[in-house]
Amino acid sequence: MSLFPPQHARLPGDRFAPVAIPGLVWAYRFREGYAAETLDMAEIPAALAAEDGWLWLHFSLTDKLARTYIAGLTQLPEPARTLLVAGEEQLGLDTAEEAIFGVFADFAHDMDGPTQDVGRLRFALTERLVVSGRRHPLRSVEDIRRAVDKGLAVRDASGLIEAIIDRFCDAVARLAAEMTDELDRIEDHVVADLVASERARLAPVRRTSVRLHRQLASLANVFRDWEEREEQATSALRIDAGRLASRLESLDQDILGVQDRAKLLQDEVAARLADETNRSLRALSVMTALLLPGSLISGIFGMNVHGLPFTESPGGFWIVFAMGGGATALFYWILRRIGAGLRF
Incomplete structure (x- = not known):
């Protein structure tokens, strides 16, 4: 038994209100020649039934009732609905019955602002409808929503997905530039032999670059594979997969460069720290050895x-003291001759 009455169900009385749509974050209607319209829940059923324009419905998939609602959207084919409500994490793009659906990567967004954590955007689109969902707020999706509010023109449903991927690429490019600047500063400190705290600064750069490389390489492969599919060529929907794949591959090369550079710097920092440790241990060993004769x-x-000598001599202490100092000096001379002098 369905958890929801039909979408056009009415409440008693002269006025009516449609049943609330659970988990809906926002809804937009796009029509040629008009600015994008923000839709209230009451307007969505009529907009779905209209023959002009297309809709963008964005859901929070943490809401169980939202997943139930999406599973009942007959405007989408069954495989698309299944992917939207499933806990699928693998990146991919597929098609069925003139619909495109898949899972893309995007940076997470929390109350404090953008983060470097990568989340998942699930989506399905036809010529008349885009349904997207996420378990956590996503940066690129939020950026596109704000841009739409400011008048961004989106040509069609597939253009919306392209715009989201482009925003994700922009964010990756900015992050790559920030990581490059951070590596420049770290390298300056390493060259100046100030390496005490650089290992802690290198770790997050390398960790972020490794994670981004995995996402970018996977997304680029997804679009390359999509570009070669015959069914995409016959679809009424068009995603410029070749352009997106080329951009993702270019960004991936930049991230790989950051990753390799971070690894080299990390190795150099480790070598310098090990050299400092060895010098300290060497100095400590020499100091310990110098104390042995006197001890x-x-x-x-x-x-x-x-029978101990000098016990009755008035200057016995100073004689023994001179013997200890002389033995220490002799031992140090021997160390210098064999190349183990006290050099820090």
Whole structure:
């Protein structure tokens, strides 16, 4: 039994209101020659039934009732609805019954602003309808929504998806530039032999670059594969897969360059820190060795036995002290001769 009455169900009385759509974050209607319109829930059933323009419905998929509602959208083919409500995380793009659906990557967005965490955008589109959903707010999707509010013209449903991917690419490009600048600063410190805190600064750069490389390479492969499919060529919907794949591959090369550079810097920082540690240990070893002759002599003359020399001499202490100092100086001379002098 369905959890919801029909979309056009009415409440008692002269006025009526459609049943609320659970999990709906926003709804827009696009018509040629008109600015994008924000739709209230009451306007969505009529807009779905209209023959002009197309709709964009965006859902929060953490709402179980929203997934149930999407599963009942007969405007979308069954495979598209299944992907939207499933917990699919693998990136991909597919088609069925003149509809395109898939899973793309996007940066997450929280209350404090954009983050570097990567989330998933699930979507399905026909010529008349785009249904998208996410489990966490996404940066590029939110940017496109704001741009639409400011008058961004979107040519059609597939153009909306292209715009979201382009915004994701823009965000990756900015992040790559930021990571490059951070590596420049770290490299300056490494060259200046100021490496104490650089390892902690390198770790997040390398971690982010590794994660982004995986996402970009996967997305580029998805679009290359889509470009070669025969069914995409016969579809009424068009996604410029070749252009998007080329841009993603170019960004992936930039991220790979950042990743390789971060790895080299990390290796150099590790080598310099290891060299500093070795110098410290070497100095400590030499200092310990220099104390051995004096310790040996003080140990001998510290024995509480009869027959120790200088016990009755007025200057015995200074004689033993001179012997310890002389032994230490002799031992240091020997270390210098064998190349193990006290050099830091």
